Structure formats: C-alpha cells, structure tokens
Amino acid sequence: MSRDERAGRAGQPHDYVVVGAGSAGAALAGRLSADPSVSVLLLEAGPRDTKTEIHIPAAFSKLFRSEVDWDYDTEPQEHLGGRRVFWPRGRVLGGCSSVNAMMWVRGFPEDYDAWGEAAGAGWSWAGLLPYFERVERVAPAVVRDNDDATGRDGTVHVDDQRSPSPHTRAYLTAAEQVGLSVVPGNGRDQRGFSRTQVSQHRGSRFSTADAYLKPARKRPNLTVVTDAQATRVVFDGTRAVGVEYARGGVTRVAQARREVVLSGGAVNTPQLLMLSGVGDRAELDGLGIPVVVHSPEVGKNLRDHLMAVLAVEASEGTLFLAEKPRELAAYLARRRGMLTSNVGEAYGFVSTDPSVDLPDVELIFAPVGFIGEGLIAHDGHAITLGAILVQPESTGTISLASADPLDKPLIDPRYLSDPEGKDRAALLAGLGVCEELLVTPALRAVTNGAFVQPAGGEELTRAQRDEVALVDHAHTLYHPVGTARMGSDAGSVVDEKLRVRGVTGLRVADASVMPTIIRGHTNAPAIVIGEKAADLLLGVDAAGHRVASARMGV
Structure with a gap:
C-alpha cells in the first residue's frame, strides 16, 4: 500500500486509534x-524501519541522535555535576525495540508481584507469565539460516548470541572467581551472572515491527501511518473521540469510534496527555491549555536505571574490529561475527547490602570501550564494566516546555536526589564490585590496567576513580517508566484496565503505566503490556478465551 493510500485510509473513522508504533504499540x-x-x-511519528543500522545489532549506537531518534537531553542534573544526560528514544516503526541493545531480561517475579499489589492480581507475576510465554519464541537448538524472518502469530524471536566475544567468557569466569554464581538467563531466580539472551533472528535485530507489523501488513483492517506526530487527543466533553496529528506540514484528525490508546512511552505519553488537557490543573493553566480533567500525577513518578561504567584497555578480540572488512563479510554472508553482537553481552544481579535479599544493582559487560553512550569512539581494544541502579529511590518528572506540541518536553529524572543518599551509595558499591572483577585472574589476563574511562583512572585511588565515573560519566540505561502510573487507587493516572481516570474512551499501554521499576530491562515487559492491553480491549484472557461478562472496549 502506498503512503497516499495509507493517508486516505487514515482519514476514515477506525474502531481504535493507537498512538506510537513502539514496543507496546506495535504489539497492541x-x-x-x-x-x-x-x-x-496506528500512528507513528517517525519513519519506516528501513535504515540499515537498525538491522545490524552492533550498530545500534549509530542510531543515536539520528533521524530515528527523538534525541532528548535531560535538564541539568545537580548530583551529576550539573550535566545534561542524553536520552535516546526510538522514533521509528518498532520504537525503542528498533534502536535498543536487544537485551531480553524479564526481571524478577517479585517486582511484578509489586505491580499486582498496586493494580490487581492480573498484573502479578502469575498473571503476566502467560503473556511472556505467549510473546517469546525461543530459538531451537539448531537454527536454519533460511528460517522465516518474520514473526508468527505475534511472537518475538529470543535467541542466544551467535558469536559472543571470548572476553565475555572471561567476564563470566571473573564473576565465579569472586564467588558469584553463573545462572541461566531469565530463570526463576536470576541472582547471579548470565550471558545475555537477545531479541534477534539469524543474527539480525528482531523488533516489534518485525514481530507484529510485518506479519500483519496485508490485513485490510490495519492502517499504519508513519511520519505522523500526534499533537493532542480530541475530546467531546470528557470522551476521547480521536487524535489530532501533524503529517507533511498538514494537521489532520483521526477519528476513533471506540477508543484511543496512547503507546508513546514514558516521555511522549505524559507529554501528549498534558497537551490534551489531562494533567495538573495549575501547570496546564499556566500554559493556557484547557483542562479536561485534573490528574496531578501525569508526568510524575519518573524512574530510570542510571549506569556508571569503567572501561579499560584490553587484548585483541573486542568489537573494536567489528567494522573491518572481514567482519562485514562474515555478517553479510552468514550473519555471524562481531556485527551480530548486542554489545551488552553479559549481565549479573547482585545485592550490595547483605541485609537486602533482592539485588539492588545490575552489572553489565561489553567487549568494547562503550564511551559516551557509544557516541565517542575509542581507538583501540577495550572492555567496559558497568554498574546499574535497578531500584532507585529518586523520582523525577516529565513536564511541558510550552503548549507547542512540537517542542520537546522537559525531562528531569533527578538522579541520586533521594534524601538519604541510598541511590548514590548503592551505585558506588556496584562500581566497587566492578573493581573487584577487574583484578581477577580472568580479566587481568585480557587487560593491561590502563583506564579508558575515566581516562587516566589508573593514577587515581579506587574511590576517586569511581567518584569520577559516577559524577562525570554516569548515564541512562534507557529504561524510563512510571509517568502515567497504573493503580487501583484514585490518585493513579490509569486504572487496572489501563483506562485514564476522569475520562472515557482513552487508555494508555506502554512503560509509563508501570507502577514501579523492575530489576531487569523494560523492553520485554513493555511488549507484554501491549499484549495485555489488546486482550483488555477485546475482552479475552491470555489464552484467547472470552472473559465472563466482558464486552468490547470495557
């Protein structure tokens, strides 16, 4: 179907209008x-997913600050030396699943049980496990290179890495040498270290555009319009009846007969809600936006995973050679070699406080010098060890810079702002574990002790080095959540069925509804949220059975 044909169908009323074709929106x-x-x-602000670097796993950081990235920066962060932190977010079919590091890390069941406490048993681990199992298509032991590269019945290919670095093996050995366990990824108890499972198929990225949209592209009842940025939800009184969007310099309205669903993610969904008059009355009044419903928690409760890294020079075998002709030939001919790497090839969960049973820090490993979020090239072999704060106490906000929908919103995660300093202490403790790993026989054998980040770190004490790594270089792990919090309480932005409180005909289905952040990576649960939202709208359960007394859209 041509772009003109899609645009023509977009002008017709549809039962459902979904805003955002990312991890959750494409699944939905x-x-x-x-x-x-x-x-x-389905309206997507960005283009189709045709950019070559989208499909080559190791090239994902080349997508940052490109035409498929929203290209956000936070407000200056007081506890990170006043720096602004770069926040890449996918602006393309597949959303962040088209630009991320493809790490498939479900998280801990206890975190989903906390969702269940906030929003009902359907959101607990037991309630969501059938959706994870429905979504995941785990690769067979032997993968045929001519296997179909599209999703089947809306499943995501979850594969083992094809050509992991030998340095990754050394990292896992180092974990064992300091007394930490190596465990299977995505098991019932993930305390320990694992080789990363990835959302790939035959060595290529497998996004939600691949899993859900490409198999559905010939369906006459699905219209996908790209380069269409939503500017506001259209209300008739307090009922959502459509979405206004800009495309090619022209403003149009897409009409929804049943419901509008926002799936723009933890930044764009609260932004669109506020632009549409759903938010804190005082803030909206200050910008001259007519208030549809006073919902003060819109844009609040922002949580994100902050990461600080240490990078050291290493022996050959790292991804420094990934763009050499030999590796390019291996990738093009057999989908093997360094270009199949997701960069974050291993990870582990540890508790830095012995009195805490569940981990508070994730450690991550990359067989390359991952500097400046991959935007700063290092001319030589290096490895990177990172510490990630997985249960931050600090919360931030998404707010409007103006009433202009094309202005970027203000992102203020307020990293390390918790009054007791628990976040800072945990992250420094995590860096301390990275330091211990670096001096194990396994990693000493593949490194020379010279620090790439912080540069010249070998001249500093451990404490000094870790302080510089945190304050001067820490950055996001790209997992913002919570800005349209789901709950059974009246103060939540959406209820347990994802309906926006105070209005009708409007739901949210993306990471913004997560009541709490998980110990894990948010791509997999965001897809599950999209799946569950579809069932809520269709009135069926995870097995596809009609829910008793359910009716469409209720």
Whole structure:
C-alpha cells in the first residue's frame, strides 16, 4: 500500500486509534488487528524501519541522535555535576525495540508481584507469565539460516548470541572467581551472572515491527501511518473521540469510534496527555491549555536505571574490529561475527547490602570501550564494566516546555536526589564490585590496567576513580517508566484496565503505566503490556478465551 493510500485510509473513522508504533504499540495494534471485526489505525511519528543500522545489532549506537531518534537531553542534573544526560528514544516503526541493545531480561517475579499489589492480581507475576510465554519464541537448538524472518502469530524471536566475544567468557569466569554464581538467563531466580539472551533472528535485530507489523501488513483492517506526530487527543466533553496529528506540514484528525490508546512511552505519553488537557490543573493553566480533567500525577513518578561504567584497555578480540572488512563479510554472508553482537553481552544481579535479599544493582559487560553512550569512539581494544541502579529511590518528572506540541518536553529524572543518599551509595558499591572483577585472574589476563574511562583512572585511588565515573560519566540505561502510573487507587493516572481516570474512551499501554521499576530491562515487559492491553480491549484472557461478562472496549 502506498503512503497516499495509507493517508486516505487514515482519514476514515477506525474502531481504535493507537498512538506510537513502539514496543507496546506495535504489539497492541498487531494483536487487535488479528480480530477481523475491528479496524485499527496506528500512528507513528517517525519513519519506516528501513535504515540499515537498525538491522545490524552492533550498530545500534549509530542510531543515536539520528533521524530515528527523538534525541532528548535531560535538564541539568545537580548530583551529576550539573550535566545534561542524553536520552535516546526510538522514533521509528518498532520504537525503542528498533534502536535498543536487544537485551531480553524479564526481571524478577517479585517486582511484578509489586505491580499486582498496586493494580490487581492480573498484573502479578502469575498473571503476566502467560503473556511472556505467549510473546517469546525461543530459538531451537539448531537454527536454519533460511528460517522465516518474520514473526508468527505475534511472537518475538529470543535467541542466544551467535558469536559472543571470548572476553565475555572471561567476564563470566571473573564473576565465579569472586564467588558469584553463573545462572541461566531469565530463570526463576536470576541472582547471579548470565550471558545475555537477545531479541534477534539469524543474527539480525528482531523488533516489534518485525514481530507484529510485518506479519500483519496485508490485513485490510490495519492502517499504519508513519511520519505522523500526534499533537493532542480530541475530546467531546470528557470522551476521547480521536487524535489530532501533524503529517507533511498538514494537521489532520483521526477519528476513533471506540477508543484511543496512547503507546508513546514514558516521555511522549505524559507529554501528549498534558497537551490534551489531562494533567495538573495549575501547570496546564499556566500554559493556557484547557483542562479536561485534573490528574496531578501525569508526568510524575519518573524512574530510570542510571549506569556508571569503567572501561579499560584490553587484548585483541573486542568489537573494536567489528567494522573491518572481514567482519562485514562474515555478517553479510552468514550473519555471524562481531556485527551480530548486542554489545551488552553479559549481565549479573547482585545485592550490595547483605541485609537486602533482592539485588539492588545490575552489572553489565561489553567487549568494547562503550564511551559516551557509544557516541565517542575509542581507538583501540577495550572492555567496559558497568554498574546499574535497578531500584532507585529518586523520582523525577516529565513536564511541558510550552503548549507547542512540537517542542520537546522537559525531562528531569533527578538522579541520586533521594534524601538519604541510598541511590548514590548503592551505585558506588556496584562500581566497587566492578573493581573487584577487574583484578581477577580472568580479566587481568585480557587487560593491561590502563583506564579508558575515566581516562587516566589508573593514577587515581579506587574511590576517586569511581567518584569520577559516577559524577562525570554516569548515564541512562534507557529504561524510563512510571509517568502515567497504573493503580487501583484514585490518585493513579490509569486504572487496572489501563483506562485514564476522569475520562472515557482513552487508555494508555506502554512503560509509563508501570507502577514501579523492575530489576531487569523494560523492553520485554513493555511488549507484554501491549499484549495485555489488546486482550483488555477485546475482552479475552491470555489464552484467547472470552472473559465472563466482558464486552468490547470495557
């Protein structure tokens, strides 16, 4: 179908209008459109996923600050030396699943049980496990290179890495040498270290555009319109009846007969809610935006995973050689070699406080010098060890810079701002574990002790080095959540069925609804949220059975 044909169909009323074709939105639209009795319009602000670097795993950081990135920066962070922190977010079919590091890390069941406490048993680990199992298509022991590269019935290929670095093996050995365990990824108890499972197929990225949209592209009841940035939800009183969007310099309105669903993520969803008059009355009044409903928690409760890294010079075998002709030939011919790497090849969960049973820090490993979020090249072999704060006490905000929908919102995660300093202490303790790993026989054998980040770190004490790594270089792990919090309490932005409180015909389905942040990576649960949202709209359970007394859209 041509772009003009898609635009023409977009002008017709649809049962559902979904805003955002990312991890959750693509899953939601794909599942909804599997029912031929409903029509779905999916609006995506960015382009189609044709950019070459999207599909080559090791090239993901080349997508940052490109035309497929929202290219955000935070407000200056007081506890990070006043720095602004770069926040890449996918602006393309597949959203962040098209630009991320493809790490498939579900998280801990206890974290989902906390969701269940906040929003009902359907959001607990037991309630969501069937959705994880439905979503994941785990690779067979032997993968045929001519296997179909599209999703089947809306499943995500979850593979083992094809060509992991020998330095990654050394890192896992180092973990054992300091007394930490090596465990299978995504097991019931993930305390320990694992080789990363990845959302790839035959050595290429496998995004939600691959899993859900490409298999559904010939369905006559699904219309996907790219380069269409939503500017506000259209209300008739307090009922959402459509979405206004800008495309090619022209403003249009997409009409929804049943419901509008926002799947723009933890930044764009609260931004669009506030632009549409759903937010804190005082803030909206100050910008001259007519208030539809006073919902003061919109844009609040922002949590994110902050990461600080140490990088040291290493022996050959790192991804420094990934763009050499030999590796390019291996990738093009057999989808093997360094270019299949997701960069974050291993990770582990540890508790830095012996009195705490569940981990508070994740450690991550990359067989390359990952400097400046991959935007700063290092001319030589290096490895990177990172510490990630997985249960931050600090919370931040997303707010509007103006009433202009094309202005970027203000992002203020307020990293390390918790009054008791627990976040800072935990992250420094995590860096301390990285330091211990670096001096193990396994990693000493592949490194020379010279620090790439912080540069000249070998001349500093451990404490000095870790302080510089944190204050001068810490950055996001790209997991913002919570800005349209889900809950059974009246103060939550959406209820347990993802309906926006105070209005009708409007739901949210993306990482912004997560009541708490998980010990894990947010791509997998965001996809699950999209899947569950589709079932809520269709009135079925995870097995596809009609829910008793359910009716469409309730």
